[in-house]
Amino acid sequence: MTDGDHPRFPLFCPPGAADLDGVRATLDRADAAGDAFGSDLAATLAWVRSVTRPASIAATWELLAGVAARDVAAARMLEPHLDALAILGEAADAGVGPSLDTSGSWGVFAAEAPGVRLEARRDGGTWTLHGTKPWCSLAADLDRALVTAWVADDRRQLFALDLRDPAVSARSGPWHARGLDRVVSAPIDVEGAVVVPIGEPGWYLDHPGFAHGAVGVAACWWGGAIPVREALAEAAAHARADQLARVHLGRVDVALWAARAVLVDTARVFDAGSSASEGLRAHRARAVVADAVEATLAGAAHALGPAPLTVDRSHAQRVADLQVYVRQHHAERDLARIGADIAAGAGAW
Known part of the structure; x- marks a missing residue:
């Protein structure tokens, strides 16, 4: 394209x-x-x-x-x-982070999982990491990453980690994904790698740009769904297409059009400066886009049937990739968080 x-x-x-x-x-x-x-x-x-x-x-x-x-x-x-x-x-x-060499490829590893824990220890002026961090996408292939780790007061702090350090071991799996199969997301084991702190404990989750990055993921979901919409449009334009093909296309078009409007407005607000409700706005935007992408995948499945999923390599790969990627949205759990914020009095429109 x-x-x-x-x-x-x-x-x-x-x-x-x-x-x-x-x-x-x-x-x-x-x-x-x-x-x-x-x-x-x-x-x-x-x-x-x-x-x-x-x-x-x-x-x-x-x-x-x-x-x-x-x-x-x-x-x-x-x-x-x-x-x-x-x-x-x-x-x-x-003024909360040192000037670093930002060359190379970077990841952000901030997920947690039961039974594993990455801890940061300080000895004098030197910080080191110890333990296991889950869900580290492409850790074996990237140069560096920003990683959250637990510090002494049981809070999380952000650190810059050189993934090429011999003290870092990237696992190859388990990763049995059919979608995003090229983007292996597996744990890393770290034993004594020297790291650079970025901000104080808690800064990463509270910094204004956290909401911006969260919606950046949704922009990827949205862009990934556009060629699926184009496949529906092509099918609906076929001489043998019926009204149902056009219904599916119309429903998908409206969902993606609305999601685009939300992304445009959210970008405008974020670019204009910090807002007290940026976190809630980000969750709302992600929910709208996730719903639109899931509606697109369902509409394509119903309108196009099994053929493109079995004989069109590009379409099948895109659908599989999107199905995995959009699961970074936590569905009803994220909606419950929005509801909790609203019930607590946050979030004027």
Whole structure:
């Protein structure tokens, strides 16, 4: 897919926005990679290392959605890299993080799981990590990562970790995924790796950009669903298409159109400056986009039947990738969190 095939560019930015030339150039480099983009891990990560983070949130989401429209796995590789760069930039601006070499490819490992724990210990002025961190996507292939670990007062703190340190061991699994099979998300074991603290305990979860990164993931979901909509449009335009084909297309189009409107408005608010309800706004936006993507996948399954899932490699891979990726939304649990916030008096529209 090229910009010429995608007349909606720009999706989230006002036409003529300063960042758009850079976004377009980055997408052009992705197109130049051809079939290797997303499927060839080494080639895609080399491209990720070359990407410069846009200055605005709208342009960042523009880039993420455009990449996901080309390949969902490539967007899954790029999104945490850009998020890490944004976190480091915000920490530096706030004076809570040292100036670091940000070259290479980055991940963000902040998940927790029962039975495993990563702890940070301080000896004088040196911090080291000890234990196991779950859900570390591409840890065996990335250069560095921002990692949360538990500190003495049983709070989590963020650290910059060199994944090439011999004290870091990346597991190869278990990872039996059919979607995002190229993006292995398995634990790492760490025993004494020296790390650099970023912010004080609790800073990572409370920093303003946390909400921005959360919706960046949703921009990837949205962009990944656009080619599925195009497949529905092509089917509905066929001479033998019936009214049901058009109903499915209409339902999907409306859902994605509404989700795009939410992303545009959310980017506008976030780019304008901090808001007391940014966390709630982020959860609302993610819920709207997740619902739209799930409606798209269901509509495609009903309208197109099994054929594209069995004979169209690109479509089948995209559907499988999206099914795994959108599960970063926690469904009813995230809705319950929104409801709790509203019940507590938060969140004026």
